[in-house]
Amino acid sequence: MSIETVLSIKPVLAVLVSLLAIPGIISSRSQNIREAWTFAAAGIKLLLVVSMLPIILDGKTINYTLVQVFPDVGISFRVDALGMLFALVASSLWIVTSLYSVGYMRSLDEHSQTRYFAFFAVAISATIGVAFSANLLTLYLFYEILSLATYPLVTHHQDKEARSSGRKYLLYILGGSIGLALPAMLITYHFTGTLDFAPHGVMAGHINSGLAMLLSMMFLFGFAKVGIMPMHSWLPAAMVAPTPVSALLHAVAVVKVGAFSVVRVMTGIIGTGVLADFNINGIICAIASITIVVASLIALSQDELKRRLAFSTIGQLSYIILGVALLSKSGMTGGILHIAMHAFGKITLFFCAGAIFCATGIKYISKMKGIGRRMPITMTAFLIGSLSVIGFPPCGGFISKWHLVLGTIESGSLIFLIVLLLSSFLNAAYFFPVFYNAFFCSADEVLFEDRVEEAPLWCVVPLVITASISILLFFYPQPFLNLASLAVQTIMGV
Amino acid sequence: MIIYIAGVLIIAGLFFFLVGSIGMIRLPDFYSRLHSAGIIDTMGLLLSMSGLALLILNEFNLGNFLSAIKIILIIVFIFLTSPTATHAIVDAGIRAGLKPWEKKQ
Amino acid sequence: MDNLIFYSAIVLSMLMAIPLYRAVVGPTVLDRFMGVNSIGTETTVLLIMIGFMYKRVDMFIDIALAYALLNFIAVLAASRYFHKRKGLTEEME
Amino acid sequence: MTFFDGDSSLISNLPAIVVTLPLFASLIAGFLGWKNRKAPYPIAAVALFLTFISSVVLMIQVMSTGVAIEYRMAGWAAPVGIVYVIDHLSALVILLITSIAFVNFIANKSNIDTVFRNKAGAFNSLYLLFTAGLLGMTATGDAFNLYVLMEIASLSGYALIGLGSNRAPLSTLNYLFLGTIGATFYLLGVGYIYIATGSLNMADIASIMPKILDSSMILFAFIICMVGLLIKMAIFPLHGWLPNAYSESANVAAGLIAPLTTKVTIYIMIRICLTLFTPQYTFDYLNTSDLMVWLAIGTIIFGSLSALAQKDYKRMLTYIIIAEVGYMVGGFFLGNRIGVSGAILHIVNDAAMTLALFMAAGIFMWKTGEESQESLKGMFAKMPFTMAGFTVAALSVVGVPPTCGFFSKWYLISGGIAAGQYFFVAALIFSSLVNAILFFRIFEIAHFEPFKDHHHHSSNHSNKGEEASAHDTHEQTIKEAPLGMLIPFMAVSILLVVLGLYSGQIVNNIINFAIPSSIL
Amino acid sequence: MKILGTITILLCGGLLIFFTSDFPDFGDPKSPASIHLSPYFIEHTLEDTAVPNIVTSVLADYRSYDTMFETTVILTAGLACFLLLRIPTKEVTRRYYLHEPTGVTLRFDGDRYPKGSNVFKRIDSNWVPYDIIINFTCRLLIHFIQIFALYVVAHGHYSPGGGFQGGVVIGASIILFAISSNLRASIKRLGEKAAAIFTATGVFIYAGTGALCMVIGEHFLNYSFLAPLLGTDRIMARSHGIFIVEIGVAVAVMAVMIWIYYNLSSAGKQDEGL
């Protein structure tokens, strides 16, 4: 299958558009102008991304090389189905999150909002850059930019807790990428002479099994944003960030960038062939499964809502890895699709958590008794989000999970099927109490007075939008599903 | 003939150098050692340098003559500088409070 | 005659050991001055003797002359130290 | 071999002009400094700028002809007289030196006036002489001429460094001792080469080298030259002079000397190994790689760990410089093409990074009057632009793309992998991690701690009032460094990124030609 | 430190001694050093430059570029000492004056000292009485030293010596003057400013000659292009070019030696000193 390539500067523009907005954001004298810049950039970005969608769906790719840095390696961009899917998710959610951020930040009267929006823009640029990168070097570049750009966001509160969390965040992320991913990349370059993502990987025939195993593990743990188990503990810590940050970054940008990078490397660099031949995928699956189960168990014991969501995220991310590592057609489709589906579900949940905090200042689940009565819209959205994450119809999450389950069966590994089912049960177990507490409690147990109302409109609208998209995706998963299967087709070569 | 005179002068100069040097070792204190250092600067230099000057003149031409004069000039300059230096040293010694050696009666 | 110059040069260079001994051993700084001064004088003579050995005295006389003229500057400067700072061994401010 | 026979145009004399222009300017500054205190600065600035321009022209000339330019001083051909040889490598380093000297000079105008006051004329002269010395070292093709120019650079460096804080004279004196030992060892090495070959011209010696490869004098010459240069570049066991000397000097001097001295010395080492001793001798016959790479590893680890222990910002930078020396030495002695390219590229990049960091130090100094890291509290809010530039520089040191530090590190690590020196790779990665910790420690302080007004206290707080209406009341007022300092600094920070993005071009078009083809 | 030093020197010394075993014997005429490059200098110096003193011709012509920077090193040292040490003291808090007719020493605090008086003579705070022997001898000798120095500069072509040696001797003569009388008298004759300007001039003469050659002709410092200016043939032009740069070296070196001495002997105050 020969892939037709189109030369276009659009991917570069899509990356740069939010960076170009930064001077505008910084120099704005008033809040409204500043946010107008943000929205304009977000809109243009989404338009750019969407304008590329038909080309991709045609089965073509878009290529653009900015500069040649090393022999055969440059800063170059390529848009293919996988990247498109991710870019679509990220850029569409940016608008929603910006909307939400405005509400959240204004209602809490947070400090340093200019800085916040500026780094937000950098982060989203980097995310799109990761999505569109044509080779490992470019991916690494944007990965690092993202890590650094999110640091001020994570530590936005600038207090002691933020400081230690920020430290932990950087230690894991930077340590992983410099200490593991970079050498792995260099070793790859040394043995293969290229870093371009090829549909079937570039390693086949260049390395032996031990080295392949080593490199796979280095990449898997090196891209620490994916939160595979020993490298996960930055994620709960980073929840000290303002909720929109948590929402965007820990449901969409940061963690998904990690998952995306791992997927990209597994398929584009190491190659499914190598993974299968040297039996590496089994080990990856095992690690992912352990992460899924353990993270879900830990999530059960968390009382703070955002922490619980964080551990949930850790588990859900491993679904993606698991799905891809199964190497079966449906499993891979499910894994890739889960990037999108989980994003919409989880961002809804974070928005809800933020809205609750915004309206009541409450962080802990045990104190949320009866909140559903006061904030019905929010809590309904929460329900939809959690259903999506659990994988319950009629929500988008069901579709990806369905494919995952199919994938386990396809690859004939029943143990992972059991893991999936067990974890879905656990998911339900840790989301259910929240919902139960919120709606079904006796009147005397309600901890809220009447004056507690819904969060501001700026907060509520986004979460309604994402919740409805979550449901919508169940019925119309086509754009994402098509992209995912296109991507799988390219990878599997069917 | 000149050669022999020169040879004798040089040897005599060396002898005075030796005498001065021995004095520098044997004499008991700084001030008296200076006296014998004076022998080196005066007699030793005078005799040996004159010898060397004569030796140059053995083969007489203008260049050699001027060289001989230069050697004489060296003697003159050292005869000017050496007592000055000696004086400076002694002065320094007196100012520094160095007591001269005195014979124990 | 060459031999005479040669052997006198050897003797003279050996004799330089004695002022050097005085300069090395001391006991006071002023003894060292004296030794250095004498070394300078003997060096001047020796320079010319070496000139004879190379058979090019005219080239060496300039150096000897420079020595004769400059040798005492160092001694003068050093004794000037005592003119301004008193005390032979200890610093007195 | 191309000679510009009969062509007396200015262009053909450029190799001489590049070096003598700063010399002339320093003389004129020396003259006029006694007449008018203000006169030397513009003269020096103009001279540095012209030197910069001529070095650019030289670079273009070399790149367009593709052949090394040979310039005969006093008209005598190679082994008899002294020749200047400008090839790709030296043209690159010359460009580096002139640009850094120029930028640092421009950025520190107010510093020069305040720190040196009525000695500004002498200072400017010495600054130019230092530049001239480094340029000459880079351009010369004569082993002994190199020594003389090295001494000019060192002596003026001592003077520039010695006029820092109260402790500076002592550390400068130690620097002087070690520098003298280094230079003298180098001179001794040249003597050994001379005794074995009878020549002083590098190319001439290289042509004799194959006949006398197993002479023990050449071996010793190599050893002693290397030891001398290693002392001058402050490699690990011989590094003692560097931290004190650099951290206690005045900022304007440190900004010139810290980026250039060690790098140019490393360039000299590369030049000597490649042009004088020939790669055949250095890498194949002697097989120095292992020893030197281990030395480099030691330096990297020592430098990084010591930097961790420092509380003072400038001191930390000095230890980072030591670690970076390890990068370059190790990279060069990997002995493969990619490693050597990495070392040369890192010379350029590291000089730019160090310049940026020391300029930042100058701005912090100007702002707080202190040098400890603690004094940087709240800087992000107070001086966002400066801190942005500083962040770029810091990330470059850490090795984060797309800043230039990443790309040279890439080459170095690739070279290490290709040469099978995995410990070197590990050391590089370790040091990157340590650098990350170092700089994020500063970021934390600057980000989290509130700004403490040190000496501009309360003068501008009372009359603010409602002015902050557009901004949040929480936000601190922004008070940046003067534009004269800030603009060059920002330019350098942007340059760091640009250098990074164009490192491929630099390597392909310049460095590839600079490395002899015998290195694979 | 002592142990470290001992170990270092034992190691280095052992290494060095070990490597001397391969040296050509002392004074071996067949050693590479004697047969590769130096014969050219010896055999061509007269044809190329008409200077019998090979050292001078190599120093100031074949390797004149080295020598230019050698002079610059000296300039650098002078500037360095100035930059490091010089303390411009406009106000001296305490001065001592000698009332010459009576020989009484007076102390003045602040700026109440007698300006422009003939009877009062400024003396150092640790004053030594006027020593007539030293003073007189030195006054006598300074001329001979200077004329000798100029002779050395002028005859560098034919006998040992040249610009550097001559310059040092002139410098030494002025140092001698400073020692024998006092520093201020010497500064009055040749001040710091003059020294600095002389230094720069000296190097400028050298470098300017080089630049002139470059402007007229082809290469930096190629004196043969000065022939039309000097009105001689190309070989003699080299000889004269060497002479010109030697003068430059002499001026620079003289001035720097004095300048460094002023700064060192007064610790930068240039008021009173050794």
Added chain:
Amino acid sequence: MILPIDLIVLLLVIISAFAAITVKDLLSASLMLGAYSFLLCLLWTVMGAVDVAFTEATVGAGVSTVFCVAAIFHTTRRTKD
């Protein structure tokens, strides 16, 4: 022919160098340095390097010792080693 003198002077040079660094007084050390440079000058002439000898003579006698004394005048003579 010139060698025996060379050897003797070498010996004297070594002695004076040792003395210069061991003597327990800085003024003496600088004076010994002067003596050392006299002897070195002699050594250069013995080896036929008249220009070097001339330079050493003028520098050693006229300048460097004076510099040392001037510096010691402004610092101290005391030394522990």
Added chain:
Amino acid sequence: MKTRQRMITFCFTFSFLFLFWVVFSGKFDLFHISLGVISCLLVSWITSDLLIVTHDVAKFSRLFIGFTLYIPWLLWQIVLSTIHMFPIIFSPDIHNKINPKIIKIKSRIRDHVGIVTFANSITLTPGTITVVANMYGDMVVHAIDDECAEALPGDMGEKVAKLFAE
């Protein structure tokens, strides 16, 4: 008058120095002679006030003759006193032979040059060293033994005084 004196001084210095130049140089072609003239002019211009103390030509020439007569005598004195030093230096019992002492002597010389000449002559003769000399003719002399001490100021003082007396 003043300028004339200065001219005389200058000319004296110049011719004196030029004599030296010729001795030093030994080259009589135009180039070197002109160099010599330039150098001597330079030196005498810079330092002419240092060399010549007297402006009186007659006195100067008299002094010159006096000196030429005095110097051989001085050399003879040096030989004599050196011989006097012999037994002291070679005596096995050197501590008994010498008797160092510092004596004060008074000379009637008032002229600076005279005092310097006298003091230097004393120092040049082994056995005696001038410690202090001032412009009033008072001198402090260190002598190695009694014989040397007693010989002062003696003949030498007389001769020098006669040289400068008038």
Added chain:
Amino acid sequence: MDIVSLIAAKANYWTYVILLMVGLYAMVAKNNLVKKIVGMVIFQTAVILFYVSIGYKKGGTLPIIMHGHDHGHGVESVIKAADYINPLPHVLMLTAIVVGVATLGVALALAIKVYQEYGTLEEDEIRKQIELKG
């Protein structure tokens, strides 16, 4: 005569090593700064000795052409390189001496500055003072 020539063949080189080591020892191990400077001077002159020894040629005369005073024109006698001592090391060493003086000057200036700051030249005492000041 044999034993003399045997020693003489290498004595210069041994001496240079000894001087070099004396200087190096003083620079490394001595406590006093001026002592170190003295060591530095010795260290530098050792290299000069080395170079001048390289240049020496047995049976050679000074590197000044004999009878070359008539301006180089009409010199009939052929100049043989073996008759003259190698001049190149001398030239190099003139430069080295100059560098040595320059370094000495700067070093002494620095020593004076150090003394003005600490009132002593002993390194250990200075270090103690620095520690006391913190």
